[in-house]
Amino acid sequence: MTETRTDDSRQTVICLKWGDRYGPDYVNRMYRMVSRNTARPLRFVCFTDDPTGIGDGVEVKPMPPFDLPERMRFHPFRRMFLFQETLDDLSGPLLHLDLDLLVTGSIDAFFDYKPEARFVVAENWTQKGQGIGNMSVFRFRVGELTEVWERFRPDPGAMMDLYRNSQTFVCRTLGEVEFFPEDWCLSFKHSLVPAWPLRFFVAPKLPPEARTVAFTGKPDIDEATRGEWPVRAGWKKLYKHIRPAPWIADHWR
Incomplete structure (x- = not known):
């Protein structure tokens, strides 16, 4: 059930860009798409290893230093840093959007949907009914999913070997996750x-x-x-x- 927010605090949307798979134009387009599809004050943050070409309106944050196994340099497992106890100066609920995503409607309901849930994600389209999300779209609160980071950090390579991908690792570690409505x-x-x-x-x-x-x-x-x-x-x-x-x-x- 959707609940209406009564405060005027900014909604924070984040994206990640590292390596050269997606250029700064993807970040800039994402910012514009999100800006057009919210009726609320927006904070848009990009964590990146190269801020070159990223336009005004996007708040740039550095990617954490790379100290993972080399095979994770460009792998989605690298984003596990999001689940540390602190995340730069960010707080509260964050909506993460992948750069290979098209925003076609209002994002505001993503913040309102099941506000009590710790982790809400799109259900993976090829694994329906298996409790696995597709992390192109997910919402979480900073510092509330530290068990993901605590399980991952001691031996990142072992987690990569044990699970097919990072989204399976996250969902299996959390045990129970909520899914956004299928048609969203x-x-x-x-x-x-x-x-x-x-x-x-x-x-x-x-x-x-x-x-x-x-x-x-x-x-x-x-x-x-x-x-x-x-x-x-x-x-x-x-x-x-x-x-x-x-x-x-x-x-x-």
Whole structure:
């Protein structure tokens, strides 16, 4: 059940950028998308190892020094630092959004939904009913999930070997998590691309209830806009096909 906030404090949204997979334009677009889709005061924070090109309005924070196993340098496990007892000068509830995400509707309800919950996340589209979230979208309160960091930090490599990915590690460590409503958080590939063979004739459509659309793996946001699904093996073109989705450009700006 959604509850209405009565205070006028800023909502804090965070994103992470490290390595060169996504450039500063992704951060700037995310800031603009979030700004257009909130009716409340906003604090937008980017943790990054390179602030070059990040525009006004984005509050830049340094990524913690890298002292993890080298194979984690560009791996999502690196974001486990978010679950330490302190996180720079941030406090209270934070909404984390991945950079390969399209914001298509109001984010305010993400803060209002089940405010008592410690961790609320999009349910992973390929693991329905298994208690696993997709951490492209999640909300938590600073300093309240320290068991994640305390389990991870003594032997990061062991946790990476034990779990397929960081989101499985987090959800299994917490034991019980809450999920945002299914129609708020969609996957482009798994929610919007029509089934085969309709995808050859019908373009992906955006449902009006959607608030975010995740572009995990391929295609990237710009590729999906043009109707491109890059594949290495030629036979995969038999099913990895999409028609252009120009509505993406209406939001990704």
